Amino acid sequence: MKALLWPLFDVGAPVAAYYLLTGLGAGVPLALLVSAVLPAFSVAYRWLRHRRFDRLALFTLVMVAVGAGAALLTGDVRLVFARDAVFTAAAGGWFLATVRGDHPASLMFSRAALRPATGRGVSWDDLWARSARFRHIWRVCTAIQGVGLLLDAAARLVVAYTVPVDVVPAATTALYAVYLPLLLVVTNVYQFRAGLFRLLRTGLPGEGSSTGAAPGTLVR
Numbered sequence: 001m002k003a004l005l006w007p008l009f010d011v012g013a014p015v016a017a018y019y020l021l022t023g024l025g026a027g028v029p030l031a032l033l034v035s036a037v038l039p040a041f042s043v044a045y046r047w048l049r050h051r052r053f054d055r056l057a058l059f060t061l062v063m064v065a066v067g068a069g070a071a072l073l074t075g076d077v078r079l080v081f082a083r084d085a086v087f088t089a090a091a092g093g094w095f096l097a098t099v100r101g102d103h104p105a106s107l108m109f110s111r112a113a114l115r116p117a118t119g120r121g122v123s124w125d126d127l128w129a130r131s132a133r134f135r136h137i138w139r140v141c142t143a144i145q146g147v148g149l150l151l152d153a154a155a156r157l158v159v160a161y162t163v164p165v166d167v168v169p170a171a172t173t174a175l176y177a178v179y180l181p182l183l184l185v186v187t188n189v190y191q192f193r194a195g196l197f198r199l200l201r202t203g204l205p206g207e208g209s210s211t212g213a214a215p216g217t218l219v220r
Helices: 002-023 028-050 055-074 078-097 105-117 124-130 132-162 165-194 196-202
Strands: none
Touching: 002 028, 002 165, 078 105, 078 132, 078 165, 105 132, 105 196, 124 132, 132 165, 132 196, 165 196
């Protein structure tokens, strides 16, 4: 449950701050800039608490700074919203870049969540090394999510430059609330139909199922 609190803060707090500030009479540029910087506080807090500054946190801070700086220099407040589209597109590109590697992004993000579904004695590393089917499932999942993120980025860019400024924060939040859960549902349906959960419960038959050498082990 605690793992969901920070993502909810990162998405919800900027929107709440924007409408609170504009409701109090603040100008749109100021409200946008304040709301854009809020996620940086959660990143800083997590770093101070865990003393670990991950790449995703660094990328988030860079995108916040670039979006806010560009808005100040050009006077175009819509660049703050376009930043979300760039962030999502970069994530989608990274997912697609990992499809053929030994550590597909979808597997890396899903492993902890699916660990309770793993049967006793079933090793993810063993499945990855010996099962071509297991590797194929995760590569397809990563491709699905990568393409989905690129489509999401395109939608965010359209919203950023076509919807009235006052409506954009609510519209982009609605995209998070509707599109991303839908993408996860599509991925889970594919995983079920492809037999992923059966593999996780029962593991491999005695002799393994892949041909050729093992491609490597997974990041734990």
